[in-house]
Amino acid sequence: MGNAVSAYGSYLNMVALNVFVYEVTDSALAAGLFMAVRLMTSVVSGFVSGRLVSAYDRKRLMVGADLTQCLAMVALLIAPEAGRAGLLYVLAIVTGFCSTLSGVALRSSIPEIVGGELRVRANSLLATGRSLAMIAGFASAGVIVAKLGYVAAISLDAASFAVSASVLLALPIRTKAAASQATASQATESQEAEPQEADKDGxxxxxxxxxxxxxxxxxxxxxxxxxxxxxxxxxxxxxxxxxxxxxxxxxxxxxxxxxxxxxxxxxxxxxxxxxxxxxxxxxxxxxxxxxxxxxxxxxxxxxxxxxxxxxxxxxxxxxxxxxxxxxxxxxxxxxxxxxxxxxxxxxxxxxxxxxxxxxxxxxxxxxxxxxxxxxxxxxxxxxxxxxxxxxxxxxxxxxxxxxxxRRDRPAPETAPERDVPPVESEAR
CATH class of the missing domain: 1.20.1250.20 (MFS general substrate transporter like domains)
Structure with missing residues (x-):
C-alpha cells in the first residue's frame, strides 16, 4: 500500500510537474529539457543504485529516497517565484535518482522480505498497486490542477512520499540476506581497524x-x-x-x-x-x-x-x-x-x-x-x-x-544428479 501511494504521487507529478515547468518557464524547450534531465539521471543512477543497494541497508535507502523527494517538493513550494526555474532542474535530478534507487532497492529486497517462494505473488501485488496508482494519478492530475492548482498537486505528491516513508519505517522487514549484512559489518570493522589495508581490500x-x-x-x-x-x-x-x-x-x-x-x-x-x-x-x-x-x-x-x-x-x-x-x-x-x-x-x-x-x-x-x-x-x-x-x-x-x-539436459541413463547454481535453476 505504501508503494502504491508513492507511485500515485509519482504519476501525478509526471503530469502536474511537466505542465508546471511549462507554466513557469513559458518555453516548450525548457519543458523538454526538464524531462530529458530526469530521464538521463535515471539512466546514470541505475548503475549507482546497484552499488548502493549491494553495500548498504536497503530499507534505509528506500526511506531516505522517499524523504528526499518529499523535501524536494516542499522546497519547490516554499521557494520564491524568481528561483523556481532553476530549482526545477535540481528537482528533476533528485526525483530521477531517488525513484530509480527506490525501485532497485525494493525489487532486489522482495525475496528477503517475503521469501523466495512467495516473490511472484508479492511482485503481482506490487505491480497491481502501481497500475492502479497510474490510473488514479493520470486521471486525477488534470482535475486537481484545474480545480485546486499546482500547489495542491505538488503538496499531494510530497505527502505521498511521506506516507511511503512512514510505512517503511513502521514495518519490521528485513531487506538483505543475513550473510550479506554480516559481510558488510565485517568490512566496516576491518576499515576502522586498518584503514590503509581496508582501502586495498575494499x-x-x-x-x-x-x-x-x-x-x-x-x-x-x-x-x-x-x-x-x-x-x-x-x-x-x-x-x-x-x-x-x-x-x-x-x-x-x-x-x-x-x-x-x-x-x-x-x-x-x-x-x-x-x-x-x-x-x-x-x-x-x-x-x-x-x-x-x-x-x-x-x-x-x-x-x-x-x-x-x-x-x-x-x-x-x-x-x-x-x-x-x-x-x-x-x-x-x-x-x-x-x-x-x-x-x-x-x-x-x-x-x-x-x-x-x-x-x-x-x-x-x-x-x-x-x-x-x-x-x-x-x-x-x-x-x-x-x-x-x-x-x-x-x-x-x-x-x-x-x-x-538441450545442453543442460542430462542423458537418461548415465547422467548423475548435480547441483545447479541458484541463478540458472529456473531455466533448467
Whole structure:
C-alpha cells in the first residue's frame, strides 16, 4: 500500500510537474529539457543504485529516497517565484535518482522480505498497486490542477512520499540476506581497524563484485538476453507512446484524446487482470510462476498486439489488441522481475541497477528515434519497426533457451544428479 501511494504521487507529478515547468518557464524547450534531465539521471543512477543497494541497508535507502523527494517538493513550494526555474532542474535530478534507487532497492529486497517462494505473488501485488496508482494519478492530475492548482498537486505528491516513508519505517522487514549484512559489518570493522589495508581490500572486493556480476551474466546467457529484450521493449514502448497522440489525432481530429484514453484504460485493465492471474496461479500448489519461455512468448505477443493497434483496423479490434497488449505486458513484467530475483542476493542489486539503466536508455533512445521517424513515416511503420526489433530479439531468446536447455539436459541413463547454481535453476 505504501508503494502504491508513492507511485500515485509519482504519476501525478509526471503530469502536474511537466505542465508546471511549462507554466513557469513559458518555453516548450525548457519543458523538454526538464524531462530529458530526469530521464538521463535515471539512466546514470541505475548503475549507482546497484552499488548502493549491494553495500548498504536497503530499507534505509528506500526511506531516505522517499524523504528526499518529499523535501524536494516542499522546497519547490516554499521557494520564491524568481528561483523556481532553476530549482526545477535540481528537482528533476533528485526525483530521477531517488525513484530509480527506490525501485532497485525494493525489487532486489522482495525475496528477503517475503521469501523466495512467495516473490511472484508479492511482485503481482506490487505491480497491481502501481497500475492502479497510474490510473488514479493520470486521471486525477488534470482535475486537481484545474480545480485546486499546482500547489495542491505538488503538496499531494510530497505527502505521498511521506506516507511511503512512514510505512517503511513502521514495518519490521528485513531487506538483505543475513550473510550479506554480516559481510558488510565485517568490512566496516576491518576499515576502522586498518584503514590503509581496508582501502586495498575494499578496492579488490569492489573489483571482484563487478567481475562477479559480469561472470553471472556470462554464466546465465538467458538472463543476459532477457535484459537485452527489455531494452528493445523500451524502444518499442517509446514508439507507441510517441505515436499514440499522432494516430489518435488522425482518427478523430475533433477529439484527439478519445482513442488515447480508450487505449490506456483498456491496456491497464488487461495489465491488472494478468498480474492478478499470475499471483493467484503461483500461489497454488507451490508453483514458481511464469518463467523464461513465458517471458519470451509474452514479449512477442505484446509487441505484435501494439503493432495491430496502429494497423488502421476498426476501433473495437484495436481496443481488443490493447487489452491483449496489457495482459502480455503484465505477464512479462512478473516473469522478468521474478527471474532476476532468483539471482543470489549479492548480485541481485547490481542486476536490477543494470536493468534500470538499460530500460531507461532504451526508452530515451526510442523517444528520440520515434520522434524523428514520425516526421517522415506513418505511425504503423514506426511502431512496426521498433516493436519488430523486440520480436526478433525474442526469437533469438527462444534459440538460446532451446540451445542451453538441450545442453543442460542430462542423458537418461548415465547422467548423475548435480547441483545447479541458484541463478540458472529456473531455466533448467
Amino acid at each position: 578496492g579488490r572486493r569492489a573489483r571482484r563484485r563487478q567481475a562477479g556480476s559480469l561472470l553471472l551474466l556470462r554464466a546465465a546467457p538467458v538472463l543476459a538476453v532477457m535484459i537485452a529484450v527489455r531494452a528493445a521493449d523500451g524502444l518499442g514502448s517509446s514508439s507507441h507512446n510517441v505515436a499514440l497522440p499522432v494516430y489518435s489525432s488522425a482518427l478523430d481530429p475533433s477529439h484527439p484524446a478519445t482513442f488515447v484514453s480508450q487505449f490506456w484504460a483498456t491496456w491497464a485493465i488487461g495489465n491488472i487482470v494478468m498480474q492478478q492471474v499470475c499471483g493467484r496461479w503461483a500461489g497454488r500448489g507451490g508453483r514458481q510462476g511464469p518463467g523464461e519461455r513465458a517471458f519470451a512468448i509474452g514479449a512477442c505477443v505484446m509487441s505484435a498486439a501494439f503493432i495491430v493497434v496502429f494497423a488502421g483496423l476498426p476501433t473495437g479490434v484495436a481496443v481488443v489488441a490493447a487489452l491483449v497488449a496489457g495482459m502480455a505486458d503484465g505477464l512479462t513484467e512478473i516473469a522478468y522481475v521474478s527471474r532476476l530475483q532468483a539471482a543470489p542476493d549479492a548480485q541481485r542489486g547490481r542486476l536490477f541497477g543494470l536493468s534500470a539503466s538499460v530500460e531507461n536508455t532504451g526508452f530515451g533512445l526510442g523517444m528520440l528515434v520515434s520522434g524523428a521517424l514520425l516526421d517522415h513515416f506513418r505511425p504503423l511503420q514506426v511502431v512496426g519497426l521498433l516493436h519488430g526489433l523486440a520480436i526478433v530479439l525474442c526469437l533469438g531468446m527462444f534459440v538460446v533457451l532451446v540451445r542451453y536447455g
